[in-house]
Amino acid sequence: MKAFIRDILIAVAIVAVITIVVKPTIVKESSMEPTLYENNYLLVNKLAYMLSDHPGYGDIIVFHSELEKDDGSGKKMLIKRVIGVEGDTIEIKGYDVYRNGEQLKEPYTISLTEGEVESNKEFHMVCSVPKDKLFVMGDNRPVSLDSRSDSVGLIDEKAVLGKAFVRLYPFNEIGGI
Secondary structure (H helix, E strand, C coil): CHHHHHHHHHHHHHHHHHHHHEEEEECCCCCCCCCCCCCCEEEEECCCCCCCCCCCCCCEEEEEEEEECCCCCCEEEEEEEEEECCCCEEEEECCEEEECCEECCCCCCCCCCHHHHHHHCCCEEEEECCCCEEEEECCCCCCCCCCCCCCCCCEEHHHEEEEEEEEEECHHHCEEC
16 A cells, blocks of 8 residues: 555656746647648646746747737637847848848748748848847748738747647657747
8 A cells, every 4th residue: 555655646746847947838729830730739848948048039838928818718828939038130022031140041931932031021120129128020921920910929938838849649749839
């Protein structure tokens, strides 16, 4: 009986440690296609940025937003890619993204149709990223609600829950992100 109780306590301790370090997350929308698809099941490392590290270029992060959930049950968590960090100047012309004057090569973004490019070619914005803020974008630029929008804007580093690091589902795509 003592061995059984010990085994249960060990299992509970392992689960507690895992939930402190890792958060399972399900992708709810299409803003990160073709990298992540709706209903992909991910693990997020909650300790990735807790010690001294800051999110870096290209990291896929999960963060708390100010957007309300559709059912009114609270605020949405979003998943996006880090494009700019403190001190960067981000300029967007249409769908072309420049960081500190250099155009980004972004093979992870979704392929755009000629109509999407044409309809967005007049879009232009310049943003300086202040201390402790991040500029984030989804990989599916035509549908992503991200730092280009006033409703999301720049992300406070304190709002970052963690870094997505592995996909568990679908099973044929298990692996690191």
